[in-house]
Amino acid sequence: MTRTVRSPAAEILSALATVMDPELDQPVTELGFVRSVAIDDDGVEVHLRLPTSFCAPNFAYLMVADAYDALTGVPDAGRVRVLLDDHHDSDKINTGTAAALGYVGTFGVEARDSLDELRRTFQRKAHLAAMERCCRSVLVGGVWTIEELPLLELFDLPEGALKSALMRRREAIGLPTHSHALVMVDHDGNPVAKSDVALWLRLAATTRVSIEGNAHFCRGLLATRYADTDPAGAASGFAPVITDSRSQS
Amino acid sequence: MYEKDGEKYYVVDAHVHIWDGRESNHKNVHGKQFIDCFYDYHKNLSPEEAVWDYDTYAYYGAERFMKDLFGEGHVDHAIFQATLLGDFYQNGFGQTEEAFGLTRQHPDKLTYNHAYDPRNGEAGLAQLRRDAERMNLKGVKLYTAEWHGDSRGYTLDEPWSRRYLEECLELGIRNIHVHKGPTIRPLDRDAFDVADIDKVATDYLDLNFIVEHVGLPRLEDFCWIATQEPNVYGGLAVAMPFIHARPRYFAQIIGELLYWIGEDRILFGSDYALWTPKWLVEKFVDFQFPGDMPEYPAITPEQKKKILGLNAAALYDLDVPRQFRLPAAASPGAGV
Numbered sequence: 001m002t003r004t005v006r007s008p009a010a011e012i013l014s015a016l017a018t019v020m021d022p023e024l025d026q027p028v029t030e031l032g033f034v035r036s037v038a039i040d041d042d043g044v045e046v047h048l049r050l051p052t053s054f055c056a057p058n059f060a061y062l063m064v065a066d067a068y069d070a071l072t073g074v075p076d077a078g079r080v081r082v083l084l085d086d087h088h089d090s091d092k093i094n095t096g097t098a099a100a101l102g103y104v105g106t107f108g109v110e111a112r113d114s115l116d117e118l119r120r121t122f123q124r125k126a127h128l129a130a131m132e133r134c135c136r137s138v139l140v141g142g143v144w145t146i147e148e149l150p151l152l153e154l155f156d157l158p159e160g161a162l163k164s165a166l167m168r169r170r171e172a173i174g175l176p177t178h179s180h181a182l183v184m185v186d187h188d189g190n191p192v193a194k195s196d197v198a199l200w201l202r203l204a205a206t207t208r209v210s211i212e213g214n215a216h217f218c219r220g221l222l223a224t225r226y227a228d229t230d231p232a233g234a235a236s237g238f239a240p241v242i243t244d245s246r247s248q249s
Numbered sequence: 250m251y252e253k254d255g256e257k258y259y260v261v262d263a264h265v266h267i268w269d270g271r272e273s274n275h276k277n278v279h280g281k282q283f284i285d286c287f288y289d290y291h292k293n294l295s296p297e298e299a300v301w302d303y304d305t306y307a308y309y310g311a312e313r314f315m316k317d318l319f320g321e322g323h324v325d326h327a328i329f330q331a332t333l334l335g336d337f338y339q340n341g342f343g344q345t346e347e348a349f350g351l352t353r354q355h356p357d358k359l360t361y362n363h364a365y366d367p368r369n370g371e372a373g374l375a376q377l378r379r380d381a382e383r384m385n386l387k388g389v390k391l392y393t394a395e396w397h398g399d400s401r402g403y404t405l406d407e408p409w410s411r412r413y414l415e416e417c418l419e420l421g422i423r424n425i426h427v428h429k430g431p432t433i434r435p436l437d438r439d440a441f442d443v444a445d446i447d448k449v450a451t452d453y454l455d456l457n458f459i460v461e462h463v464g465l466p467r468l469e470d471f472c473w474i475a476t477q478e479p480n481v482y483g484g485l486a487v488a489m490p491f492i493h494a495r496p497r498y499f500a501q502i503i504g505e506l507l508y509w510i511g512e513d514r515i516l517f518g519s520d521y522a523l524w525t526p527k528w529l530v531e532k533f534v535d536f537q538f539p540g541d542m543p544e545y546p547a548i549t550p551e552q553k554k555k556i557l558g559l560n561a562a563a564l565y566d567l568d569v570p571r572q573f574r575l576p577a578a579a580s581p582g583a584g585v
Contacts, residue, residue, distance in 0.1 A: 023466065052289065053282040088282055125469075203469060205544075206505050210468040213491075213498040217466075220494065224293040 008039050009242050012077070015070040016046065016240075022062050022119055024215040025126040031215070032222050032238030033063070035085060035230075039244045043078030044071060049085045051221035057089045058115055061106065064097050120173070124187040127169040129211050132204035134162050134183060146201070150194050155179035250573065251323040251557075253534050256550045259573035261561035262327040262526050264426075264461065264486035264518030267314055267344045267351070270307040280337040291523055294490035299528055309522055311351050319358060322519075322526035325558065326357075326567055330390040330426055330461070331364040349384055360565055362388040362426060367409040368397045374416055381420040387565055388424035389417065390461075393445070404445035406452075414453055424564055426459045426484065429471075441467045443474055450478035457564055459516060462487040463506060472509035482564070483510060485556070486518035492532045500538050504545035512552040516561045533557065551575060 006014075016037075017029045028034055028048065035047040046067060050060060064084050071080040082097060084090045096106025103115050134157050138144045144152060154177065157163040170177050175189050184192040184200070192200050227234045233241070251258045270284030288306055305313075318324040329352065334342035345363070352359040363384055365377045380386060394402045403410060405427070417425065429441050443464055450458050463483040464471025475481040483506055491499035506515050517533070519526040534553060538545045554575060562569045 052286045054286050088279060202508070203473065206469040206472055206509070209498075209501040209505055210466060213468075213495070213501065214466040216495055216498060217491075220293050221289055224289045 007244070008044075008076070008246060009037065009244050011074050012037055012039065012044055012046070012071065013240070013242075015074045016067060018070050019063060019066045021215075021218075022059055022122040023211075024218060025122070025129065025211050026215050028063055028067070029240070031219060032233075034240040035233075036241040036243070039242075039246050041078070041246055043080055044074075045081040045083070046071065047083050047085050049222070049226070050087060051218045051225060053086055053088045055087065057087070057093065057107075058103070058118060060084060060087055060089065061093050061096075061103055062115055062119060064093050065103070068097050123169065123172045125207050125211065127166075127173055127175070127187060128204045129208040130162070130166040130169045131183060132201060132208050134166050135201060136205075137162055146197055147194065149184050149197050149201075150182070150191060152183040153180050154183060157183065250325055251530050251534060253531075254550075256534075256554070257573050258323075258530070258534060258554055259558040259562065259569050260322075260324050260326075260526070260530055261517065261558040261565075261567065262318060262322070262324045262519050262521065263459075263516045263561045264330050264484055265314075265318065265327045265521040266329065266332060266523075267311065267348045268308070268332065268342050268522070269338070269340065269344055270342065271304075272307075274338045274340055274342075276337055276339050280334075280342075283334065283337055283342070287523060290487075294494045295524055296493050296528055299525055301522075306522065311347060314351070314521070315355075317525050317527070318521065322521075323530045324526050326360070326562070326565075327521075328360045328362060328388070328561070328565065330362050332390070332392075333364055336396065352384075360387060362386065362390050362424070364390050364392070365413060366395070366397055367407070367413045368400055368403060370409065374413065377413065377416055378420065381422060386420065386422050388426060389422055390426040390428065392428050394429075406445045406448040411449070411452075414449060414456060418453065418455060423455070424457050424459060426461055428461045429464055429467075441470070443467070443470050446481060447474040447478060450474075450481050454480055456480065457482060459484050459564075461518075463502065463515075465502075468502060468505060472505055475510045475514065481510075482514045482516055482560070484516045484518050486520035487523070489517065489519060489529045489533070490524045492529065492536060497539060497542075499536075500542060500545065503536075503548065504538060504542065507545070507548070507552070512555050513560060515556045516564075517557045530557065 013029060016034055017027045019028045020026065021028060021031055021033070024031065033048050033050060035049045038045045048064060048067060064082050068080060068082045071077055071082065083094050087093065092106060135149055135152070138152065138157065139146065157166070167177050173187055175181070175185065182191050184197065186192065222238065223234065226238065251260055270280070270287070272281070275281055284307055288303055291306060292300055318327050329348045331345065332343040349361045352361040361384055363380050363386055365373055367373065369376070393404060396402070405414070414425070427446060429443055441464065443460060446458050446460060457480050459482040460471055460475070461484040463485060465488060471483065475483060488499070488502050491502065519529050536548065538547060559569065559575065
């Protein structure tokens with residue numbers, strides 16, 4: 001077996017694929033939010049875009065800052081620039097991120113608190129939705145019943161996309177990921193009582209519906225917004241435009 | 250009114266506007282960004298034949314409004330919801346005097362809901378009293394995430410907000426419509442957070458709190474609090490048009506709402522001119538859950554009648570003609 005050496009562009013894209021829209025719980029690369037990636041001898045410049053110029057600036061800031069952090073972690077990336085296009089706070093966010101001012105530093109008197117709590121809220125929701133998807137799949141399989149779900153362990157979940165998504169969400173909020181950890185726990189790790197399971201699953205399902213619906217809508221809105229000004233993007237499903245002018249080493 | 254398959258529907262559009270998003274009214278670039286964003290919503294979710302050109306969309310005026318609602322849109326009564334946005338537009342976005350004037354011409358067809366901001370303190374309270382008298386207000390529309398001087402938004406349970414709510418009780422303003430969502434650059438506050446509704450709904454049981462856009466994009470938070478508070482309602486503005494562009498998502502929204510808050514507390518709204526009521530009403534009357542969503546019981550014509558009009562008629566004491574009432578309803582307009 002030969003080891004594949006990935007191109008700089010592939011490294012950059014896979015770093016960007018770790019950046020999630022906090023509300024939609026999907027990578028920015030899949031949502032069409034990455035407009036372009038330009039790599040040259042000095043470094044990399046990435047342009048992000050959003051479905052409306054009124055997307056909440058706190059979420060916009062999180063994505064730009066996360067993209068910046070993800071790219072600076074790529075070996076040999078060089079100088080990293082992340083720019084947000086067409087947002088009503090583009091200038092502020094771009095300047096603040098470039099100078100590593102942090103959220104409060106970027107918005108100055110306009111912001112009071114850091115965004116850690118907001119981010120945690122959405123990581124918890126993402127966990128709840130991922131947990132519901134796993135529980136639903138084992139219920140549909142017919143091997144488990146609702147009454148038995150409080151006993152379900154990570155070990156019992158079939159390997160696959162649903163389980164690995166759940167594992168990532170658990171890691172993000174600090175829940176154990178060992179094989180005998182219970183699946184049905186709240187965001188502090190407390191097991192869900194048997195009498196609460198049905199209600200808990202129902203609320204988790206509503207959370208999933210909400211997150212999935214928003215992601216659909218944002219994707220559609222981005223397509224509407226950029227259909228006229230970016231016909232090439234529309235034709236490619238709004239994949240990022242990649243240019244690599246780095247001299248071969 | 251709308252009639253299909255022998256069923257008669259009394260239609261109340263509980264969320265409409267007359268706005269002016271033309272360049273001549275822009276105060277700054279945000280005025281342009283705001284109407285552009287609305288136009289993208291309109292284009293993205295409307296059926297092709299219901300898409301307007303941009304200039305018409307920016308300003309359509311009273312005549313077009315009357316035609317689209319009462320001429321072609323099956324609407325019996327509509328409720329204006331104020332959207333002032335004074336920081337973006339010279340003369341405001343929603344056209345207060347034009348809408349209020351139209352309401353005076355057609356009191357049987359139109360209700361005008363105005364806005365207040367509790368951060369205006371005593372002066373704002375005095376203004377609210379004058380507005381309530383002049384406009385005969387039965388409802389108000391609030392934007393808790395709006396900026397105001399140094400303030401980046403407020404919560405409904407703050408002391409000044411409570412004074413305004415108490416004044417509403419005094420003035421007979423029973424219906425508090427709350428827009429939870431982005432308005433003017435919501436930074437600190439999570440602009441969608443509905444926790445404050447939970448608190449005031451418990452404390453003011455004689456007020457009705459209508460959460461516009463059913464709390465989208467946080468449907469689950471809205472459902473959770475609405476389940477526990479009998480005087481919390483969900484307005485379907487912005488949720489409705491998904492019925493065409495994303496029918497499965499619409500089915501899930503309606504299914505979740507029916508499960509959590511039930512058929513008596515959901516209100517139809519087109520958010521005109523974001524979308525036109527004609528196709529929304531027709532598609533909703535035809536709507537049924539897809540076969541592969543057995544988790545949702547079939548929706549009945551009675552439920553649709555309540556959602557399309559009878560629930561809002563009850564909140565606003567509208568006199569619903571006998572042939573549109575449900576058999577069990579004894580009092581006029583009562584949908585329950």
